[in-house]
Amino acid sequence: MSHPQHPADPGTISTAPNSPDGTVRLTVGQALVRFLAAQYSERDGTRQRLIPGAFGIFGHGNVAGIGQALLQQLEDPARGDGAEDEAPMPYYQARNEQNMVHTAVAYARTRHRLQTFACTASIGPGSTNMVTGAALATIDRIPVLLLPSDIFASRAVDPVLQQLEDERAADVSVNDAFRPVSRFFDRIWRPEQLIPSALAAMRVLTDPAETGAVTICLPQDVQAEAHDWPLEFFRERTWHVGRPVPExxxxxxxxxxxxxxxxxxxxxxxxxxxxxxxxxxxxxxxxxxxxxxxxxxxxxxxxxxxxxxxxxxxxxxxxxxxxxxxxxxxxxxxxxxxxxxxxxxxxxxxxxxxxxxxxxxxxxxxxxxxxxxxxxxxxxxxxxxxxxxxxxxxxxxxxxxxxxxxxxWEELVAPCFAPHDQELPAQTEIFGALNELMGDTDVVINAAGSMPGDLQALWKARSPQQYHLEYGYSCMGYELPASLGVKMAAPDSEVVAIIGDGTFQMAPQEIATIVAERLKVILVVLQNHGWSSIGALSESLGSQRFGTKYRMRDESSGKLDGSTLPFDIPANIRSYGLEVQEVSDTECFREAYRRAERSAEATAIVVNTNLYGPHPPGSGWWDVPVSQTSRLESTQRASAEYEAARAPQRHYL
Known part of the structure; x- marks a missing residue:
């Protein structure tokens, strides 16, 4: 459980000479940024800034609020109230709002949930783009601070651009979508409401039992509104993350x-x-x-x-x-x-x-x-x-x-790592090579598709840090922005994000951020021209891999079963400014990885792999219901298999 530092601690801010009433006049955005810069977490005697930086994409709603506040404290860090200045809070420019939340989550996870980032977005779609990231954070019990912009508190402009109008309640906005996926949610209608809300937010972020997404919605007029804030609000606070002992x-x-x-x-x-x-x-x-x-x-x-x-x-x-x-x-x-x-x-x-x-x-x-x-x-x-x-x-x-x-088991799966009599390597061959090549404190990242199944069954993790799988929400698109967050949290580690071509097409945008921040990560993109995982699942459920291969529409049949899509992933990655190596066998992959390891800059390795495996033999079951009636023989067979497989299913009482 977390407890704030006692007011008598050395971090307390004294009343400044030019603030005889012990206050300072700031906008809500400026006050929040200054407050966050003074928050620390501590466990086992190690103290660090709780919010070491902010990701943001600016638009109407936050460009003149949180955006201005981040700019001001970087351009003019002196506060002028006689209190000791905090180091400015770094700002990081993201390319996609969902991605920046994933980056913050990956950072927090790598830092053992003792640090995380703030994420700010504009009103409307900019903010709701973060809902998926909020769900992931809360499901996985990982702290992240979200600052979505909101409608006018004054309602002088009603409806504002991108406002959801609810006929039943005038205080509803699209940001209410954050409520079920946040561990703490508040909307700041008046400046003074920020004080208890911000303190409650820090409590939740630093409580291992309660942590997840913390959402503080900021109406765009309130963000820019000035208020006389008590200096006590901005003193350094240390939130102690305890180790509860068993009864x-x-x-x-x-x-x-x-x-x-x-x-x-x-x-x-x-x-x-x-x-x-x-x-x-x-x-x-x-x-x-x-x-x-x-x-x-x-x-x-x-x-x-x-x-x-x-x-x-x-x-x-x-x-x-x-x-x-x-x-x-x-x-x-x-x-x-x-x-x-x-x-x-x-x-x-x-x-x-x-x-x-x-x-x-x-x-x-x-x-x-x-x-x-x-x-x-x-x-x-x-x-x-x-x-x-x-x-x-x-x-x-x-x-x-x-x-x-x-x-x-190890003898049984050894063939998964060996070359096979097929034109392209299986992804398991690439995993085996990576497992050998990566150091104990290097980090492999993955999240969705068939890869997590192969990795959990096959990967030999040699440290708690080495294996970074997001499988609570299994969110396609997590891997690439996560590599950014992990590298920021563990700069001395080689960080390798394994990405399928399906996932790559969903969220490649943060390659630009990786380049802008000059961060060394290695992206391994496995291209098999389809959704391997859902294809295998579809086949096992009698749906014949329908809609899971990337193909052109055949004009004669009307189906998506024509030629392979002409999408050029290596060229796409190069357009961001990254060096790309394209390989089609395991030995060439090993050589490419060693070159990437030696490089001082981010590198991508695109590997052409076999869509069909082989994969390690399955021994577990996952309940995905099958159609109980069908004219397709494949579905009829799968339905019978499903009924047999779920026979052992029971409540653990």
């Missing part, structure tokens, strides 16, 4: 359940990574002998070479992890929210006697699946539970079986 009785109940286990497993989620609890997880596994399975967000929490690291569990998991999950009598979830991919749509944990023990900083997640819940920080919780379990170890045969299953 002793809850810990004892959890330990009692685990002590009776014969086949326990740990499911490590993103909370382990954000809490920097990898060492605590390794110590817990070694002391208890309990195998560790991981989610997309938790991969890398335990080093891939650790003998008790079994790998990904669930719909995109591996055979070894899913076999252990099916047999487990106790599942210890640490920092996971149990998405449907983790539970394989409630078919992964099949033991009818299975019980759950959940350690989570958020009670909502700790209580899932009728668990013995322990509300705690992942690091302190794992350390405390290890002590409580002193003397207990899982049966040796259980650990031996886990290691044998992992070895069998």
């Amino acid at each position: 002793p009785a809850a810990l004892q109940r959890a330990a009692a359940v685990i002590r009776g286990a014969e086949k326990p497993v740990v499911v490590a989620g993103g909370g382990v990574v954000y809490a920097e609890a990898s060492e605590a997880l390794a110590a817990f596994a070694e002391a208890t002998g309990i195998p560790v399975l991981d989610t997309q967000a938790g991969k890398g929490a335990l080093h891939a070479d650790h003998p008790l690291c079994i790998g990904g569990v669930g719909a995109t998991g591996n055979d070894a992890a899913n076999t252990l999950a099916a047999e487990a009598d106790v599942i210890i979830g640490v920092g996971t929210r149990y998405t449907d991919f983790t539970t394989a749509s409630h078919t992964a944990f099949r033991n009818p006697a299975a019980r759950f023990v959940n350690l989570n900083v958020k009670a909502f997640d700790a209580a899932k699946h009728s668990a013995e819940m322990v509300v705690t920080d992942a690091r302190t919780g794992l350390d405390a539970l290890r002590e409580e379990l002193t003397g207990y170890t899982a049966p040796a045969a259980h650990g031996e079986r886990a290691r044998a299953l992992r070895a069998d």
